[in-house]
Amino acid sequence: MIELSSDAVRRVQIHAALADPGRLVIVDRLLLADASPSELQAALSMSSSLIAHHLGVLEGAGIVRRVRSEGDRRRSYLQLIPESLDLLVPSTAWRAERVVFVCSQNSARSQLAVAVWNRRSSLPATSAGTHPAAEVHPSAVAAAKRRKLPMRPHTPRHLDDIVKPTDVIIAVCDSAHEQLPADSRRLHWSIPDPVRTGRADAFDQALDELTVRIDHLAPTLDPD
Numbered sequence: 409m410i411e412l413s414s415d416a417v418r419r420v421q422i423h424a425a426l427a428d429p430g431r432l433v434i435v436d437r438l439l440l441a442d443a444s445p446s447e448l449q450a451a452l453s454m455s456s457s458l459i460a461h462h463l464g465v466l467e468g469a470g471i472v473r474r475v476r477s478e479g480d481r482r483r484s485y486l487q488l489i490p491e492s493l494d495l496l497v498p499s500t501a502w503r504a505e506r507v508v509f510v511c512s513q514n515s516a517r518s519q520l521a522v523a524v525w526n527r528r529s530s531l532p533a534t535s536a537g538t539h540p541a542a543e544v545h546p547s548a549v550a551a552a553k554r555r556k557l558p559m560r561p562h563t564p565r566h567l568d569d570i571v572k573p574t575d576v577i578i579a580v581c582d583s584a585h586e587q588l589p590a591d592s593r594r595l596h597w598s599i600p601d602p603v604r605t606g607r608a609d610a611f612d613q614a615l616d617e618l619t620v621r622i623d624h625l626a627p628t629l630d631p632d
Contacts, residue, residue: 418470419495425469430454431462438472438488445486502593503630504576507533510588511581513541514564516548516603516611521580521618523552523559529626536571538584540564545603551611576629580618597621 412420426432433452437443443451449459463486466472471492477483507529509521514537525533544561552559567588571577577594579585585596599617602610 415495421469422471422492422495425465425471428462428465430458431466434459434462434466435471435488435493438486442475442485442487444483448486502576502628504531504593505574505631506572506576507531507629508567508571508575508577509533509535510567510577510579510584511535511537512539512583512601513537513603515541515543515545517580517599517601517614517618519544519559519561520548520552520557520611520615521578521622523557524615524619524622525626527557528622529629531626531629531631534570535562536565536567536569538567538587540566547602547606547608547611550608551602551615554608554612555615557615578625595625 426435430452434448437448437451445456445459445463448454448463449456452459454462463472467474469492471489472486473489474484475487477485507525509518509525511518514535518535518537522533522535525531541564544564549559549561567584575593577588577591579588579594579596580599581601582596582598585598588594597617599614599621600610602614604610
C-alpha cells in the first residue's frame with residue numbers, strides 16, 4: 409500500500425474532480441470570472457441538476473467556493489480557489505546542494521543543460537561525463553549562441569572527479585544512465601545525442617527538450 413502525504417492526497421482529489429469534461433468546462437469558466445449557478449447553467453447549457461452535481465464535487469474537492477452576494481443576499485456566486493490548482497504541480501521534492509548533469513562525453517547535452525539551469529535557478533549546477541571528450545562540441549556552443557543563452561563551457565571532466573554525495577545527478581543520455589549504479593537521488597532524461605548527426609537542428613532540439621525538462625524540475629528542488 410502506497411502511503412501518500414497530505415498534499416499528495418489533495419492532488420489525487422483535485423485530479424479526480426477535474427477528470428470530467430463538464431467539471432473541467434466549469435473550472436475553465438471560473439478561471440475568467442465568478443458566476444452564479446444559474447449563470448453557469450445558461451452559459452454552459454447544462455441542466456440544473458447536472459450543474460448542482462458538478463458543483464458539489466468541485467466544492468467537495470476544495471476547488472471552488474460560494475460567496476454571498478452583497479447586493480441580493482439570496483444570491484450566491486461561485487469562485488475558483490486559485491491555490492487549489494497550484495497543487496496540481498508537485499511540491500518541492502528534494503533538497504540539494506548542487507545539480508550535476510551527466511552525459512557520456514560531457515561535450516554537448518550536459519553542458520547545455522547547465523547553461524539552461526543557470527538561467528532558471530539559483531541552485532548551483534555543473535556537468536561531467538562518463539567518458540569525457542577532449543573538448544566541448546562547437547555545435548553545442550553555436551546552439552547556445554543562437555538562443556542567446558549564456559554558456560560558459562569547461563573542459564569535459566569525468567564524473568568521479570566532480571560528484572559529491574549531496575549532489576542530485578541528472579543523466580541526460582541513455583548511455584550514461586545505463587553505466588551508472590541505481591541511486592534514488594539520480595534522475596534520467598532520455599535525450600538523443602545531437603553529436604551523432606552533427607546537424608544544427610539536432611542541437612536545437614536537444615536544447616528545447618532540456619529547457620522544457622528543467623522548467624519542470626527547477627521549482628521542485630530547494631537549496632540544502
